[in-house]
Amino acid sequence: MHIPERILMGPGPSTVSQRVLRALGSPTLGHLDPRYIEIMDETCVKLRKVFQTQNQLTFPVSATGMAGMECVVTNLMEPGDEAIVCVNGVFGSRMVDVMERAGVTVHKLEIEWGRVFTPEQIGEALDRHPGAKALGIVHAETSTGAHQPLEEISRLVHEAGKLLIVDAVTSLGGHPVKVDEWKIDAIYSGTQKCLSCPPGLAPVSFSPAAVEVIEQRTRKVQSWYFDISMLKDYYKGSGKRAYHHTAPVNMIYALHEALEIVLEEGLEARFARHARLHHRLREGLQELGISYIPENSLHTLNCIGIPDGVDDGAVRAALLDAYNIEIGAGLGPFAGKAWRIGLMGHSATQANVDLVLAALKDCIG
C-alpha cells in the first residue's frame, strides 16, 4: 500500500512524527491487560498536564474530535435544558446542532465569521437568557482561524451561575489552554491538531462542578457509547476497572508518546514556538500581498485570503503534487475565498514555514 509522505499544513491532521508512528505500531495489548492499564493511566496524567488541570475526570474519548463535543454536550445537558451557544464559524454551528439533537433549547449568539466575542456581548446574552444552564464557545475556530480570549468571559459566565463549555480542538498543545485557571467546566479537543498524534481520539476534561451536574442527572445520557457515568469506572484510576467498550489500544500508545513529546518540549516553549512561527509566516505572507481574515488570528491555524485572480483548487493541487504540501480550503462563506495554513505541533517548523512561503510564491506565479 503506497502512502506518500505529505507535509501536513492544513487544518489537521498535522504531520505525525516517527516516534509517534512507531508507538502506534507497537504490539496490541488487551484493554484490561495490567500493562495497558498503566499506559492508559499515564496518558490521563499527561493529559491533565497539557490541559493544565487537576480535574480527575480527564481522559481521551474513543473516537475523533467531534465525538468530544458530543460527549460533553450529551453528558452535561438534559432534554429541556437551555444553553447559550456562541456562533462565529462552523464549529459553533455544530455545537448548536449537537445541543438541539440532545433536546436542548439553544439561544444562538451569532456574530460575523472571523470575529471574536467581546465580554459585553457575552454579558448581554447572559442577561437575556437567565434560564440557560451553560454557555458554549469555541476557543480556536478551525473554520476561520479566530482565537477567542476566554478569561473575562469565564468570569461573567460563572458570575451568572452557568457552566462554561469550551471547544479547544485546534488550540490544545499550541496555545495556552488553562482549564483550572480559566475555570472551564467542560472542554474537548482532538489528537490530530497541535498534539500531532493521528486522528482517532478526543481528549476531554470535566471540572468537579460539571461532574456534580452529571451525577445529578435525572435521566440516562442518550448515548451509551459516550456515557460518562459508565466510562468513569474505566478511566478513573481507582478500584475495579469495569469493562465498558474495547479501548482503541494502539491509538492510546500514540497519544501517550505524543503527549510525552509535548511535555519534553515544555508547554511554554511550545507555545512560544507556535507564536514565533506564526509571525514568521505572517510576515512572509505580507510580502506576497496576502492578508489574514480573522481579527485575532490563532498561531496554529492561519486563515488567509486567496489573492484576486488566483485559482484556489489549482494552487492547492500544485502544492500537493509538486511539494507534497497539504493546505486547507476555505469553509462556508470562505469557500473559494480563503486558504487555511496549519502550523500545528510537529508541522510547525521554520523549515516548513519557509517552504510553504516559497511554494506558494511559485504556485501563485
Add this chain to the structure above:
Amino acid sequence: MHIPERILMGPGPSTVSQRVLRALGSPTLGHLDPRYIEIMDETCVKLRKVFQTQNQLTFPVSATGMAGMECVVTNLMEPGDEAIVCVNGVFGSRMVDVMERAGVTVHKLEIEWGRVFTPEQIGEALDRHPGAKALGIVHAETSTGAHQPLEEISRLVHEAGKLLIVDAVTSLGGHPVKVDEWKIDAIYSGTQKCLSCPPGLAPVSFSPAAVEVIEQRTRKVQSWYFDISMLKDYYKGSGKRAYHHTAPVNMIYALHEALEIVLEEGLEARFARHARLHHRLREGLQELGISYIPENSLHTLNCIGIPDGVDDGAVRAALLDAYNIEIGAGLGPFAGKAWRIGLMGHSATQANVDLVLAALKDCIG
C-alpha cells in the same frame, strides 16, 4: 515505552500481525487527500466482500465496536418505535439499553445465557408484538460463546415485515456472515476480533430497505457523530466528499491491510481454519476434563467451565506472567465460573491451540 508481546486468546482484541501493525504506523495523510480517499474506498470494497454483500452503505464507523451498535440503532429507530430484542447474554442486554436511550419501546425476548433462540421462539415473539419495527439479535454472543443460527429467523422476521438487526462483532471474519443471502438489514462488527486489526473501528452495513427507512426518518438522528445522513456523503464513493469528521486515518490503513489478509486467505479457507482449530481445542479441553458452557459454541470464542477448586484469577495471572497468554474471564452469571478462550483471526493457529492447552494443564496443576 515497554510493551510486552502477548498472545491474545481472550474475547478480543486478537493478536495483530506485523503486516497490519506496519500499515497502522504508515505516515498520516489528510482525510481529504486523494490517496487517502482511494484507500478508504478500497477498504469499503473489501468490507463488502467480507460481509458478503452488495450493500452500497457499508463502511467503518470511526469508533470501537459498540459504536457500531449505537450507529445502527440510532439511525434505524426513532423515538416511539417498538423493537423486539433477543437477550441471551451481555450484548443483547446492551442492545436493549442502547434502544431505550434512543426512545424505543423494547420488547425483550429473554432466554437463559448460553442458549440460542429457536425459530419458534422468534415466531411467537413476532406474533406477540405486531407493532415492532425491527428485531435485534446477536449472531456471536461474546459473553457466552453462543452461536446463533440466523437464516430461518431472518425468513420469519421478513415475513412479518420487520427489519433484522444483527450483532456480528465476534463472528465477522471467523464464521460465515452472509449479509445478502441471509437478508440482514443492518449489521455491525468490530475490527479487533476475527479481522485481527487493532480496536478502534466498527464496520457496519445497511441493506437498501434499511437505507430507505433512514431516508424517511421524520426527525434528525439524536447523535450527530453517528448520523448516516451526513456520513454517507463522505463514504458513498461518488460526487463531492463532504467533510463530516476527521477520519481515523491510520486505523483505516490497518483495516485495509487486515481485510487484504482475510481476502488473500479466502473466506471459506478462513472459516475452515477457525472450525478445525476450535475442534482441536475442544478435544484437548475434553482431555483436561473441561467442558463448554453454550449449547452451540462459536469456533471463534470458546466459553468453558472453570474446573472445581481451581482459582480463576490465579490461573489467568499465571498464563499472563509465565506464558504471555491472555484469556478472558467470565461475565455476568459466569464471572468466576467460566473462561473465554478466543480463537480469532491471527490468534487462531495450531501452535497457539497446543500452547494454550499445555499452559492450562500446567497452571491448573
